[in-house]
Amino acid sequence: MSTTKTETAKGPKETDRLKKIDFKMISFTLAGKDYGINILKVKEIRKAGNFTKVPNTPIFVKGVDNLRGDIIPVIDLRIMFNLPAESKDSSNLENIVILRLDSLVLGVVVDSIEKVVGIASESIQPPHPIFGDINIQYISGVVENEGRLYIILDVDRIFGEPEAEVETVQKTTPPMAEAVTSDDAVPGDAVLPLDLQFVGETLAAFGQFHLSPLNREWVSERLVDWKKARQAKNLDFQVTQKDEAEDFLASFPSIHSSRVWTAESVAALAGFLTFTSQPVVVWNPGCGRGYESYSLALMFQTQFKGKDYKIWASDNDLLSISTAPSLVLEEDEVEAGWKEFTVESRSGLQFNSDLKARILFEFHDVNHLNPMPEVNLAVLRDVISFLKPSDQEKLVTELTDKVRTGGYLLLGTHERLEHPEWKFVGNETWSVYQKI
Amino acid sequence: MRVEYINPFVEAAYNVLTEVLATEVKRGNLFLKSATKPVMGVAAIVGLAGEVEGRVLFDMSKQTAVKIASVMNMEELTEIDDLVKATISELANMITAQAVTKLHELGFKFDLTPPALITGDNMEISDQEVEALIVPMESPYGNIEINVAVRERS
Numbered sequence: 001m002s003t004t005k006t007e008t009a010k011g012p013k014e015t016d017r018l019k020k021i022d023f024k025m026i027s028f029t030l031a032g033k034d035y036g037i038n039i040l041k042v043k044e045i046r047k048a049g050n051f052t053k054v055p056n057t058p059i060f061v062k063g064v065d066n067l068r069g070d071i072i073p074v075i076d077l078r079i080m081f082n083l084p085a086e087s088k089d090s091s092n093l094e095n096i097v098i099l100r101l102d103s104l105v106l107g108v109v110v111d112s113i114e115k116v117v118g119i120a121s122e123s124i125q126p127p128h129p130i131f132g133d134i135n136i137q138y139i140s141g142v143v144e145n146e147g148r149l150y151i152i153l154d155v156d157r158i159f160g161e162p163e164a165e166v167e168t169v170q171k172t173t174p175p176m177a178e179a180v181t182s183d184d185a186v187p188g189d190a191v192l193p194l195d196l197q198f199v200g201e202t203l204a205a206f207g208q209f210h211l212s213p214l215n216r217e218w219v220s221e222r223l224v225d226w227k228k229a230r231q232a233k234n235l236d237f238q239v240t241q242k243d244e245a246e247d248f249l250a251s252f253p254s255i256h257s258s259r260v261w262t263a264e265s266v267a268a269l270a271g272f273l274t275f276t277s278q279p280v281v282v283w284n285p286g287c288g289r290g291y292e293s294y295s296l297a298l299m300f301q302t303q304f305k306g307k308d309y310k311i312w313a314s315d316n317d318l319l320s321i322s323t324a325p326s327l328v329l330e331e332d333e334v335e336a337g338w339k340e341f342t343v344e345s346r347s348g349l350q351f352n353s354d355l356k357a358r359i360l361f362e363f364h365d366v367n368h369l370n371p372m373p374e375v376n377l378a379v380l381r382d383v384i385s386f387l388k389p390s391d392q393e394k395l396v397t398e399l400t401d402k403v404r405t406g407g408y409l410l411l412g413t414h415e416r417l418e419h420p421e422w423k424f425v426g427n428e429t430w431s432v433y434q435k436i
Numbered sequence: 437m438r439v440e441y442i443n444p445f446v447e448a449a450y451n452v453l454t455e456v457l458a459t460e461v462k463r464g465n466l467f468l469k470s471a472t473k474p475v476m477g478v479a480a481i482v483g484l485a486g487e488v489e490g491r492v493l494f495d496m497s498k499q500t501a502v503k504i505a506s507v508m509n510m511e512e513l514t515e516i517d518d519l520v521k522a523t524i525s526e527l528a529n530m531i532t533a534q535a536v537t538k539l540h541e542l543g544f545k546f547d548l549t550p551p552a553l554i555t556g557d558n559m560e561i562s563d564q565e566v567e568a569l570i571v572p573m574e575s576p577y578g579n580i581e582i583n584v585a586v587r588e589r590s
Contacts (some may be wrong), residue, residue: 316468318466322439322442324439325440360438361438361439361440362437362439363437363438363439363442363468363569364567365468365470365567368470369565369566369567371565371566371587
């Protein structure tokens with residue numbers, strides 16, 4: 001603090017205010033004036049230059065830039081706001097603030113980026129009409145901090161598309177739209193929505209399996225078969241016990257659940273995937289004893305030779321995950337093609353250390369915070385269906401956020417996702433979705 | 437938290453507590469926690485840095501702290517004074533150091549910061565973006581919770 005005098009004079013009031021720092025912004029300068037942008041809108045800051053100019057764009061569009069594989073537009077705020085821009089020769093890098101808005105990521109060029117300023121949101125004052133340089137509707141407020149006056153820009157207003165309202169309406173519809181389950185949608189008209197609901201409730205109670213749009217199709221079809229089989233035995237079709245729930249769910253697990261995948265399957269899955277950037281980050285929550293994670297590593301070793309990859313595997317079952325790093329395999333579990341990736345150890349056949357070094361096993365609950373970098377491939381086979389419906393939605397939202405555009409999500413064989421940002425690119429067996 | 441890290445902490449806590457208290461200690465069930473957690477009254481924090489980032493927190497009630505310090509110093513202590521504080525800090529240091537030594541042997545390298553001791557009533561701890569592994573230890577002098585929150589630097 002520079003002026004001790006004013007500080008002591010303001011005394012208690014100042015400390016009261018200091019306590020309530022609930023708004024942080026990145027501060028930067030444009031033509032010598034201080035500006036701020038809400039830090040929650042800022043993805044990162046960086047220096048870059050030599051943007052690729054795009055023809056026939058407004059003068060304030062500097063061009064496009066390659067942000068680690070993502071192509072983002074770059075806009076010069078100074079030109080946009082008619083401020084004098086110091087011209088830099090092409091060898092000099094520009095300071096760029098990268099913003100993450102609802103629908104797009106873009107970079108804005110500014111004069112210099114200063115620091116992060118924490119303030120109390122109540123100290124933000126509304127813009128005054130005399131701030132002439134920038135159209136007042138683009139300013140969300142003005143705030144004073146350590147003797148400097150910052151103009152806080154409303155980036156959503158500036159860069160939001162004109163049809164933003166239509167967008168938000170679409171966004172507010174639930175991410176996993178309830179599949180239509182009118183009676184005629186169900187084959188054979190044998191399953192009533194009420195039956196489905198009852199079975200759903202008992203499966204949740206006995207099998208920790210939660211009926212949701214993700215698995216509704218499979219449960220409906222299974223219920224038809226189940227009903228037939230039970231009626232043939234003169235039994236009520238309701239699921240009333242734990243072993244019945246297990247029986248009902250016996251055919252739910254995905255192909256190669258809890259075992260090493262075959263070379264044929266690995267090749268089939270690889271056929272749906274293309275990775276352009278490196279390293280490929282794979283996220284595999286709910287990996288159990290690790291069969292799935294090792295199989296994925298085998299896929300990268302054989303189908304994506306030379307690609308750098310890292311698999312983050314986790315499970316909340318301590319017993320399973322503890323055995324994963326040194327998973328012991330039965331002789332007959334491993335087909336001939338995988339032999340070169342295994343090694344004989346004291347406790348039995350294991351995968352070799354090259355393969356192990358690629359996978360990081362963590363004791364972790366996926367419902368907690370997931371501090372993951374951007375993911376290229378998320379593998380959650382038969383995981384989401386076993387979470388509570390509210391957690392399911394939360395996780396799908398998080399996946400949509402964590403997986404980069406063009407990246408993939410692999411769900412269980414019997415799980416299907418209805419979501420505007422995910423496109424189905426798999427087949428019957430491999431429920432592969434690509435983020436669009 | 438990476439699976440390989442769990443055992444060294446559990447073993448170190450068990451070994452050190454059995455040795456310094458010269459009595460039987462029992463380990464409770466491990467679990468994960470990500471939300472804000474209350475702290476019992478005396479908390480020693482040791483920071484970890486290097487390949488990982490995080491901290492280990494040793495949490496116990498004031499009575500437990502006084503009793504453990506009494507046993508370790510072989511004299512009757514009655515309140516949280518400088519000696520008790522120094523003793524609990526040292527206990528935290530011993531356990532973390534032994535865990536880190538075990539981890540070094542496994543090929544994971546990280547450093548410790550000096551322990552910090554915090555005492556007070558109605559305290560809570562929250563970790564931004566790291567979930568904590570809770571290792572509950574039961575001893576005749578009271579319960580100690582070892583709360584380990586570490587993550588890989590990505």
